[in-house]
């Protein structure tokens with residue numbers, strides 16, 4: 037089917053013809069010898085964009101997070117992260133399996149403050165407590181609906197962490213969206229953090245790839261764990277070229293995705309059986325609740341699929357939609373029409 041409107045995730049985008057041409061033309065070499073010119077160029081580019089000394093290519097956003105955790109903690113340590121963060125709920129227990137850490141989750145709606153953070157911190161050298169050695173912030177926050185973590189809060193938390201010798205990590209799989217939404221540069225948003233992870237395969241539309249950026253020394257440590265986790269590759273410049281192309285051509289257009297998400301929310305809000313506040317849609321993710329009288333999420337997802345609209349149930353009465361470069365404004369409008377018809381028409 038050509039006319040499917042796929043709002044399940046911004047990971048579903050397919051490489052454009054121009055991106056495929058960039059991939060075909062990419063100079064490559066053995067990246068494990070540091071000899072892939074496309075990877076080297078992408079690493080330099082992303083380090084500069086994030087205002088850090090060095091950056092490292094990784095095959096996925098999940099490995100980006102896993103290598104970050106492993107490089108910044110010791111088994112038995114405690115990591116503090118937001119409730120419902122990707123690190124906790126979407127990496128198949130990797131934090132425990134690969135790094136042996138336990139994660140304490142705090143905050144609400146993807147955000148927490150310095151007081152909550154300090155309340156959760158456990159000191160090193162205590163006879164019972166697991167020492168807190170890392171705090172992770174997710175920006176934008178996926179499960180909270182693509183919200184931007186307020187930068188002033190992030191700065192204060194990272195400052196408090198630094199004073200206590202606690203490392204700071206930014207899970208910025210969608211940091212590009214946060215930058216576009218706030219008008220800040222990615223470097224500004226990354227500045228408070230020791231180590232920053234970003235993804236090329238979400239809204240930017242590359243077929244694969246994550247990057248870590250930090251000090252030269254920190255990235256050296258990540259090199260080792262990337263290899264240990266099986267993520268060191270060879271002529272991976274083919275994918276790096278896609279990442280370079282994505283940064284060049286798909287970055288500023290993220291604003292269109294945000295605009296489309298807001299419009300989608302406004303159209304959906306017309307149904308009394310859909311609960312969504314369009315004013316809370318900050319980037320390319322929107323989450324809505326199904327009110328009484330509406331079908332349950334699974335039933336609506338199945339019915340929408342029949343009509344060519346794909347989306348993802350986030351809970352029994354909760355659905356997530358994600359806009360991206362492969363859905364137009366017109367398609368978003370059509371998807372909203374279909375959903376409103378279904379919700380208002382097939383109640384219980």
Ligand SMILES: *Cc1c(COP(=O)(O)O)cnc(C)c1O
Pocket residue numbers: 096097098099101122123174176177178207209210235237
């Ligand atoms: C998608 C995502 C990741 C992981 O990326 P994958 O490509 O699925 O491995 C990490 N963190 C956040 C916040 C994400 O949304």
